[in-house]
Amino acid sequence: MSNIAYFPKPHIDQRPGKRERTKTANRQAILDAAREVFGELGYDAATVRDIIRRTGLASGTFYNYYKSKEEVFDALADDGARRFRPLLRAESEKAVDFPSFLRGAMLAYFDFLAKEQESWRTDRSVGEPIPHARSTPELAAVFDEVREAFARVLAHDNAPPVDLDYLTSACIAIARELGDKMLERRPVDTAAAADFAVKLILGGVPALPKL
Numbered sequence: 001m002s003n004i005a006y007f008p009k010p011h012i013d014q015r016p017g018k019r020e021r022t023k024t025a026n027r028q029a030i031l032d033a034a035r036e037v038f039g040e041l042g043y044d045a046a047t048v049r050d051i052i053r054r055t056g057l058a059s060g061t062f063y064n065y066y067k068s069k070e071e072v073f074d075a076l077a078d079d080g081a082r083r084f085r086p087l088l089r090a091e092s093e094k095a096v097d098f099p100s101f102l103r104g105a106m107l108a109y110f111d112f113l114a115k116e117q118e119s120w121r122t123d124r125s126v127g128e129p130i131p132h133a134r135s136t137p138e139l140a141a142v143f144d145e146v147r148e149a150f151a152r153v154l155a156h157d158n159a160p161p162v163d164l165d166y167l168t169s170a171c172i173a174i175a176r177e178l179g180d181k182m183l184e185r186r187p188v189d190t191a192a193a194a195d196f197a198v199k200l201i202l203g204g205v206p207a208l209p210k211l
Contacts, residue, residue: 027065029055031079034072043073074136081138084112085145092149099202101153105146106175106197110190113179117188143168171201 033054037046048069052062066072087108095101147168154162174197182193199207 023065026055026057026061027075029057030062030065030072031076034069035076038073038076043069048072078136078138080112080116081136081142084109085138085142087112088142088145088149092145092152095149095153097157098150098153098159099198101149102171102201103194103198105149107190107194109175110179110182110193113183114188114190117183143172146172174201 030051034051037050037054041050046069048062051069051072052059066075088105091104091108092101095104147164150164150167178193178197182188
């Protein structure tokens, strides 16, 4: 038997420290407050002061994380894109061709948008413009996810080469603008919005449902 004593490895606490937990909690409090304030007052009317009052944090604490309401809005968009990506990936994994991925992705996006509205933009006035976030890492990741899915399903379809950057940009723009208009309508009909988007992209104006 070996005479070398066995000393177990010391336990290393992998949990974040108190300071990191506080920073995470403060950041989440700001985003939650901003979501409520933007929903109640509208983006244009809301101010940083409104958001700070809702958090209960000191103004200096707010400015440790964000410099403006534009930065907060971008952070909210980034958070939404991060949560949407797994849904998009699931549609990509089960799609067998371009139309099936397009339909699944559009419906997933519009459903996600409608659910987000329930906790955020429920009080937005009809016709009030919805601001769009600037490019963020998560939004860029969504673009890449869509582009890669398009490349895969189009290769599966033996489709002729297309400009994937333009195709991805066009489809995302259509989804975004139709989503904004969809949220103005009552009731919110995600299936109709997805059907319109898919028919427009696949068949052009002649393929659209007649009024």
